[in-house]
Amino acid sequence: MARMGMARMPSRKARLLSIAVAVLLPVAEIGLIIRPWPLSPVTEAGLAVIFLSAMAMATAVLVGTPGWRRELKGALDEREAIETAKALSLSYRIMGLLLLAFTLWFALATRGNSLGMPAPSAMLVVWLLINMLWLQLILPSAILAWRDDAEMED
């Protein structure tokens, strides 16, 4: 990718950080938000540290790569513009599918609930949508980093 304006994060680093975020963030969120088991104060503090670390890494990827941001006209060459559009298109499709899946699951779990699913709280939806925001901010950067074969070959 061309370096225009502020320095961008190398693709290799963005790949590693995106993997770390993909592993750590769900672990911390399942532990802290869904709470499938009772937590001791030490475990809770540990999960909070994991959560903050994952958010810091996500922010680094977000700031260090073009991702979802609208680049200035001429900042990207033709290939980069196509790759960015592809990454954003894929992110959009993932968002649409996830939103549909969440809606279906929430409707099934709250209306009638004949499937015996545990009834989710409304706060869980708020958290899901906030996480969707983070996912959509990071995903284009991660996709671009994983598709950037030119830089990885250097």
Add this chain to the structure above:
Amino acid sequence: MEGTPAMAANAPLKLSLRTARILSLLVLGGIGIGYLGGAIMAEPDGTAPIAFVFVRLIGLFSAVALFIEGRGQMTQSSDAMLDERERQLRDKAYVATHQIMVLTLFAFFIWSIIAKLIDGRMPGQEQALDLLSGFAITSMALPGIILAWREQPLADDEGEAP
């Protein structure tokens, strides 16, 4: 900007640009007022007032019409079904949708922080489902809406397509 895409000719429903734009406004109004307004003005038991349910239905039917219409079909097509220009149009609509949805989710994030501070403003279970439905339908309908508003009107585009 761009004229009617060739892909639209094979769609099961053909609408004029003006009709598609009117439907797109009905979708946005129906979802915005019907779902978000209904969630805000919900009865004490969590159900939305009947007027909001009616507005939702208008938005939903308009969204379905836009979805099966040529522009909506184009946004759902795979790369192999589109030519280069159509792919570019579709991808531009996706990119714009992604950015609009990110900004909407960010506005929701800010609202959730404020609502947490003001007691009783967080959504209940019914409102949460309304919110999720509103986000899901909007994200599905937006690419078609964007295509309809980016398309250049033709001089004879006054009525329904034959």
